[in-house]
Amino acid sequence: MAQVKLNVSGTIFEIDIKELEGSGFQRLTAMCYDASKAGKPLEFKINRPAGCFSAILSHYQTGELHMPTGVCPGAFRRELEYWEVDYGVMQECCLYKYQSFIDDEETRNSFLDKAVTSAADVSAADSSVVIGKYQKFRKRLWKIVDNNETSVLAKVYFYLVFFMVLLSIVSMAYSTEPSMRRPVSECEMIEYMQHSENIHASKVQSILGNPDCSNSESWDKPFYKENFKWTFFTFSWGWSTFQRNNANNDTNTANSSGQRPNMLQRILQGGAKTTEVPEEEEIYIPDLTVPKLPFCVIDHVVNAFFTIDLILRLVSCPSLLQYFRSVINILDTVALICCYVYKVTVTIEKEYLYMDSTWVLLLNYMQVFRTLRLFRVVKNVRASKVLAYSLSQDVRDITLLALLLIVGISTFACLFYFAESRETIPSIPNAWYWAIVTMTTVGYGDISPETGFGRVIASICAICGVLLLAVTLPMFVNNFLTLYQYSCVHESIEKRKNEKVSKEILPGEQTNCGTVKPTTKFSEFHGYSVNTKVKPPAYTPPKKPVDNFRENTIYHVKEAEIKQQLS
Structure with a gap:
């Protein structure tokens, strides 16, 4: 054998x-x-x-x-x-x-x-178009504007961009607050009516006393804060006057005694020798408001900053095609372009500065994309990378969760619709809304069951929603925590490697930068001396330990052969 x-x-x-x-x-x-x-x-x-x-x-x-x-x-x-x-x-x-x-x-x-390891780490130095100092400048600039390095300048720029993003969002939000807006001035009202081709612009201007709008002080005089109705009385011989009443007071109708309006009565009682009834013409002027001056200044500063930021990015990015493949970069650019289109529009058509049309409203709504700049700021943050990747990898699980929610919503919505009266639930789509709010444990309370069977269905729907979310959501949480731990460990390993490399490179040693190793010894550089005449003791290998549990190693086999030969 x-x-x-x-x-x-x-x-x-x-x-x-x-x-x-x-x-x-x-x-x-x-x-x-x-x-x-x-x-x-x-x-x-x-x-x-x-x-x-x-x-x-x-x-x-x-x-x-x-x-x-x-x-x-x-x-x-x-x-x-x-x-x-x-x-x-x-x-x-x-x-x-x-x-x-x-x-x-x-x-x-x-x-x-x-x-x-993203594609953004590819520096501008890889381009064959740029060489020399410009190559290094583009590479360094891209790392700063894209937050790909940990230098002081990159951190300062990161916090500056973050502050500008928050400032733009807060400014846009509070500019819609009524208390943060002011009524238009007299000159602004005249400008609006003239550019909107209002036939009563000249009459309004005469009522306001023909203010001199070429003077900057005239633009500070406010118009009014509430809506008013202006009634003009015009006689056949060309003389006219007006009456201003509150919007709740209708001047077109006579009073309870059948008399004419008060302004006309004062005209006739003042000695006017006429029985002619003047022609009445009513003018409605809206209550216009605009953001206060600080919001306009902030808007100009923020737009100027992000314009410069976009120019720096386009100049220093390694690949324009790769840059515009990012949805966030595209939406950020679109928001900036829409901002300038809006400014050009209100400069040419000044009435849109005070009253928005449909497409001007669309330009304003595009400013909502400013909020997406926060994603651009935090895209290099570890947690955001982990979250984005975990969501992309959990598409199948998210789809399963959505399907289970759709099944539950459809089932409970139909049951709730047939259990309640049409006054409570007029249609099944309304029941869908109720089921979504109930299963996600939001519960606005605008729709509530009134029958006993409806309350039973609502209770079961709420319990099923809680169980569904409690069972499925930990899958996403565990995946996120696992990936986040991988990211933390990888960052720690890379940090230790960089520290080790920096310690191994001696001062003046040959590096990639082309420096030449000086003649100064490392010991002299650090301030101590080594006696090179005294030789260290010779190296003696350690004795091989005897493993009592291994009886079939080569050492024991040879020892047994020697003993057998001696015997």
Whole structure:
């Protein structure tokens, strides 16, 4: 019976060659076949981990493959690949642990490749168009404006952009607050009516006393804060006058005694010798308001800042095509363009500065994209990267959650619709709204059940919504926490590597920058001296420890052979 003797990293294994036949041990079988063919003894010295080989060898002896305790699954996978053993034959007690490690490893590598190592790290120096100092300037500028480095200048610019984004959002929000707006001045009202081609613009201007709008002080005089109705009385000989009443007082109708309006009575009682009834014409002027001056100043400053920021980005970015593939960058650019289109529009058509039309309102609504600048600011923050990647990887789970919500919403909405009266729920789409609010545990309270059966349905709907969210949401949370831990560990490893590299580079040593190593010794540079005449003691290898639990190592085998020869 031929025995195969294997010396695996000092550990001796012996196996019958017949056990290798038909065992699928392809690499070892090929080794034995080549040795037999060459007439060499079946003794092999292999520099591989002995613990992993012992587990693989036991698979062919017992028919079961188990992963050794305390061995990294990644190291065991490499041993399986070396010995050409399929990991699918592993027993389930170890297969789940092994497969879980493989899945986590693939997820970690994919996350680090796509989320942590982004395409933005490609510097402008890769472009073949720019060379020399301009190349270095573009590379440094891009790292600063895109927050890809940790220098003081990059941090200052990051906080400045963050402050400007918050300032633009707060300014846009509070400019719509009624208390933060002022009524238009007399000149602004005249300007609005003239540019809107109002036929009563000249009459309003005469009522206001024909103010001199070329003087800047006239623009500060407010018009009025409430809506009024202006009634003009015009006689046949050309004389006219007006009366201003509150909007709640209608001057077109006579009073309860059938008399004319008060202004006309005063005209007739004042000695006017006429019985002619003048022509009455009513003019309605809206109450116009505009943002106060500080909001206009802030808006100009913010737009100027982000215009400069966009120019710096376009000048320094490595690839314009790659830059505009980002949805956030596209929307940021669109918001800035819409802002300038709006300013040009209100400069040409001044009436849109006070009263918005449909397409001017659309330009104003495009300013909402300013809020998306926050995503651009925090895109290089670790948590935002992890969140974006985890959402992209959880699309299937999110779809499943949405389908389960749709099933629940449809079912409970129909039941609730037939359980309640039409006064409570006029249609099934209204019941959909109620089911969504109930299952997501929001509960606005604008729609509530009134019947006993409806209350039962509402209770079951609320319980199902709580259970659905409680069961499904931890999946996303666990995935996010796992990826966030990977990101933290990766950042710590990279930080340690950078610190190690910085410590290994000695002062004045040859580096990528082309500096030349000086003649000053490292010990002299740090302020201490070394006596080079005294030689250190010779190196003596340590004695090999005796392992009482290993009786089949090469050391013990040779010792036994020597004792047998002496006896």
